[in-house]
Amino acid sequence: MTSAAEHEGLPEYASLLAARHAAHHRELREFMEEHWSGKDLAVLDVACGDGFYAATFDAVLGPRSRIAALDVSPAFLEWASACRWGSRSLSPRTQFVAAAAERLPFEEGSFDLVWCAQSLISLPEPLDCLREMVRVTRPGGTVAILENDRLHELQLPWPPELEIVLRTAERSAASDSASAEKPHAGRFLEAMMLDAGLRPAQRISIVIDRSPPLSVADEAFLQTYLHELSERVANDLTPKDRDELLRLATPSSPAYLPAQPSFWMTWTDVVVFGKREVGSVGE
Numbered sequence: 001m002t003s004a005a006e007h008e009g010l011p012e013y014a015s016l017l018a019a020r021h022a023a024h025h026r027e028l029r030e031f032m033e034e035h036w037s038g039k040d041l042a043v044l045d046v047a048c049g050d051g052f053y054a055a056t057f058d059a060v061l062g063p064r065s066r067i068a069a070l071d072v073s074p075a076f077l078e079w080a081s082a083c084r085w086g087s088r089s090l091s092p093r094t095q096f097v098a099a100a101a102e103r104l105p106f107e108e109g110s111f112d113l114v115w116c117a118q119s120l121i122s123l124p125e126p127l128d129c130l131r132e133m134v135r136v137t138r139p140g141g142t143v144a145i146l147e148n149d150r151l152h153e154l155q156l157p158w159p160p161e162l163e164i165v166l167r168t169a170e171r172s173a174a175s176d177s178a179s180a181e182k183p184h185a186g187r188f189l190e191a192m193m194l195d196a197g198l199r200p201a202q203r204i205s206i207v208i209d210r211s212p213p214l215s216v217a218d219e220a221f222l223q224t225y226l227h228e229l230s231e232r233v234a235n236d237l238t239p240k241d242r243d244e245l246l247r248l249a250t251p252s253s254p255a256y257l258p259a260q261p262s263f264w265m266t267w268t269d270v271v272v273f274g275k276r277e278v279g280s281v282g283e
């Protein structure tokens, strides 16, 4: 896989995404195998980013499948086509498409499955984009959305008082913006699906536990996560809480949490499957 730093024009969060895919690829692939292994499906991956999920669909789906991996960013598309997830090249049945999620360049009902991962936070009007995903899903087909909730996506053995302070600071930092609820997309998926004309059919949590020794990929993901967290909350902490955060979250500190033998971490993704009912939206 090529690194985010080798590609110009990628946003800062690209490194965290790639680090996460490298760290969690086994569990994410197992989830996808459990649901779609060997099935022949037309799949659309909306906001495909580094192409991890498109490549995994390419690897697990049946032989008569086709996969369209769509993103608005030329830099992400270039990176996705250069990545070699699972050390294997993509087959010709996976095609990259440069387009915006607000206006998907596909006919109504073109796909059996529309997949969208960790992107509602990035899309300009998430509900309008979700309605577009419903439009291009065939009646009886599925829209599957993977998201997180920043309040509890990563559990770590913080001192409880500090954890409450960190969560409050994150919330306060986000509430200054018009998109304050976006980092909590995971808790609103069913509500959004209902608004978009989908029937929420199933909620699945993908829970990923880790304890020492951490892999290089887990360490890299955690360091990137802790760095980004520290940047997000820095201005909303008292000097005392900031010092405590730095003490626990700086790799060179003797108290660095992930270096402690008692360390553990639990990451949680949520996936909600929404069904496009026969006779819904535009029929």
Ligand SMILES: C[S@@+](CC[C@H](N)C(=O)[O-])C[C@H]1O[C@@H](n2cnc3c(N)ncnc32)[C@H](O)[C@@H]1O
Pocket (backbone or CB within 6 Å): 013, 017, 046, 047, 048, 049, 050, 051, 052, 070, 071, 072, 073, 076, 099, 100, 101, 102, 116, 117, 118, 119, 122, 123, 124
């Ligand atoms: C956080 S990344 C997630 C990427 C990928 N789905 C994953 O899980 O790694 C968000 C992606 O949304 C894309 N994006 C942002 N706005 C978009 C839009 N209006 N239409 C399509 N893609 C968009 C970005 O280029 C980026 O690839």
